[in-house]
Structure formats: structure tokens, C-alpha cells
Amino acid sequence: MTAALISWGKGRRAAAAIGAVSLGLITLSACEKPTALATVTAGTTTVTAEATPGCDGDGKVLDKKTIETCVTKKGGETITVRPGEKVRVGVDPSVAKSGWIVIGGGPVMREASKETYRSFDAETLFAKQDPQTGQTTYVKEITLQVAEMGAGEGPTTMWHFTLKQKD
Structure with missing residues (x-):
């Protein structure tokens, strides 16, 4: 016993x-594996978001139709930006390892970054150039998109943020 x-x-x-x-x-x-986050900071305000629903390929490159849908999506976490401020965008190290870009009304970054953090002038983000006249105007609100790039083949995940310019 x-x-x-x-x-x-x-x-x-x-x-x-x-x-x-x-x-x-x-x-x-x-x-489940935790979702990678993207963060946007302007002044002393920070917002963090998970991937936009429907825009997470779980490590695989998004198909063309999904990319078209994701690029036209609006919304996401909202942050107010004052004129002259820097807008800082950060991503998880796993996203930085793959490479990532920022799009805001037009391409903001020419090449994918492998860094976890980048900063941009607010004026650059809110500037919109008219393709007909070439003149630059400033908009009051943009959708800032952060896209993880899968080995240069296309985006695998996208995050959306709404940036509003403070008067």
C-alpha cells in the first residue's frame, strides 16, 4: 500500500x-499567437491598434482583392495632430523584421523599413498634391496605413489610424 x-x-x-x-x-x-500591434504617437498622445479586421493574412501575402479593400478602408484608432508636431509610428519587432511601410493619402515611405520606429512631420502627412495642377493643399483628416511587407512580395498585414489635424 x-x-x-x-x-x-x-x-x-x-x-x-x-x-x-x-x-x-x-x-x-x-x-493563439498574439497579434502584432502598431502604435502612433503625436505630442503626448499615443494610440495602439491590432491589425485591421480583414487585413491580416496571418503571415501570408494578402491577395489582390483583399489589398484593394484594405487600402480603401477608413477609420481605425483616432489621434489629433497639431501643426508642427512629429508623428511617430512604431511596430512590433516581428513586423520590423519583415519590413513595413507607411501610407497616408499617398506613399509616405519610399522603401520598407526594418526599424521598429519612424517619425514624420505632420505637414508631410497632411499634404496632398493635385495631379492636374501640381499644387499642394492640406487636408484636415487622413487615414494613415501601416503595412507589414512579406519578403517584398506585398503586404501581409495592415493597420489603420485616423489622423485629424488640430486647428
């Missing part, structure tokens, strides 16, 4: 430990 050799206190502790380990393993097996 082995049970008689184990004191009641030690048996209870062992059973509790086995139960805790089992519960921990079950909990971990139910977890």
Missing part, C-alpha cells in the same frame, strides 16, 4: 501541483 506511506499533507500538495501544471498546459494549448 503505497498510499499509506504518503502523508495526507504531502499527497494533497502533490495533487494540487499536478492539477496546477495540467491546468496551465491546457490554458497554454488554447492560446
Whole structure:
């Protein structure tokens, strides 16, 4: 009789430990990989967002139709930007490893970045050039898009932020 050799206190502790380990393993097996985040900061305000619904290819390059849909999406987290401020965009290190770009009314970055953080002048983001006349005007609101690039083949994930210019 082995049970008689184990004191009641030690048996209870062992059973509790086995139960805790089992519960921990079950909990971990139910977890999904955490979603990468993108962050935008203007002045002292910061907003963070998960990938825009429908714009996360889970590591695979988005198909052409999905890209077209995602590029035209509006909304996302909103942040107010004052004239003259820097707008800082940050991504998770896993996104930086793949490379990422920022689009805001037009291309903001010419090449994908492997850094986790970039900053931009507010005037650059809110400027819109008329293709007919070549004149630059400034808009009051833009949708800033952050796109993770999959090995240069196209975006795999996109985040959307609304930037509003403070009067």
C-alpha cells in the first residue's frame, strides 16, 4: 500500500501541483499567437491598434482583392495632430523584421523599413498634391496605413489610424 506511506499533507500538495501544471498546459494549448500591434504617437498622445479586421493574412501575402479593400478602408484608432508636431509610428519587432511601410493619402515611405520606429512631420502627412495642377493643399483628416511587407512580395498585414489635424 503505497498510499499509506504518503502523508495526507504531502499527497494533497502533490495533487494540487499536478492539477496546477495540467491546468496551465491546457490554458497554454488554447492560446493563439498574439497579434502584432502598431502604435502612433503625436505630442503626448499615443494610440495602439491590432491589425485591421480583414487585413491580416496571418503571415501570408494578402491577395489582390483583399489589398484593394484594405487600402480603401477608413477609420481605425483616432489621434489629433497639431501643426508642427512629429508623428511617430512604431511596430512590433516581428513586423520590423519583415519590413513595413507607411501610407497616408499617398506613399509616405519610399522603401520598407526594418526599424521598429519612424517619425514624420505632420505637414508631410497632411499634404496632398493635385495631379492636374501640381499644387499642394492640406487636408484636415487622413487615414494613415501601416503595412507589414512579406519578403517584398506585398503586404501581409495592415493597420489603420485616423489622423485629424488640430486647428
